[in-house]
Amino acid sequence: MRKVELWQSSDYRWRELFEGADVMSEGATRDEPDGQTYYGSTSILLPFSSRGGLIPDDQGEQVARLLTRDPHARLRATRIARLEAQVRSAAPIGRVRCELGASLATHGVQVSVEVEARVHKELADRPRGPRSATGATTKTKRGAHA
Numbered sequence: 001m002r003k004v005e006l007w008q009s010s011d012y013r014w015r016e017l018f019e020g021a022d023v024m025s026e027g028a029t030r031d032e033p034d035g036q037t038y039y040g041s042t043s044i045l046l047p048f049s050s051r052g053g054l055i056p057d058d059q060g061e062q063v064a065r066l067l068t069r070d071p072h073a074r075l076r077a078t079r080i081a082r083l084e085a086q087v088r089s090a091a092p093i094g095r096v097r098c099e100l101g102a103s104l105a106t107h108g109v110q111v112s113v114e115v116e117a118r119v120h121k122e123l124a125d126r127p128r129g130p131r132s133a134t135g136a137t138t139k140t141k142r143g144a145h146a
Contacts, residue, residue: 011072017046017063018076020053021111025084029091029119036119038089042081047108055108064102064109074100081113093117 027040046067047053048060055063067073078098086093099114 038117040115042113044111051107067102091121
């Protein structure tokens, strides 16, 4: 049994911090016995105020501790990692399993997200909706595809 301690703060502040983040990812799709799986890692740097960010330099340790426990922060970090994984995978990905950690770095708070996701190659071959003559998906007023 695993015990998890969660704290909750304002999502607005987390959004501000993550919008100013530096993101770097690496990963690849591997063939596994049960199909393709994407494995990757996303590094998110939330810079200190002295480096152009929004985290006061003297509060880095507290932010790192809170980040691993706050559901809003965890969700924002995993969404970034999922998007990065989707961009790098060979086809659409399914449910993402993530391991998240945060630590102090020279320039700010470093968030590391390890990602694993099943790749659904069969979905890549499906058309995603009507396309215009240029191949771009077109939208109508309510966001429906035309």
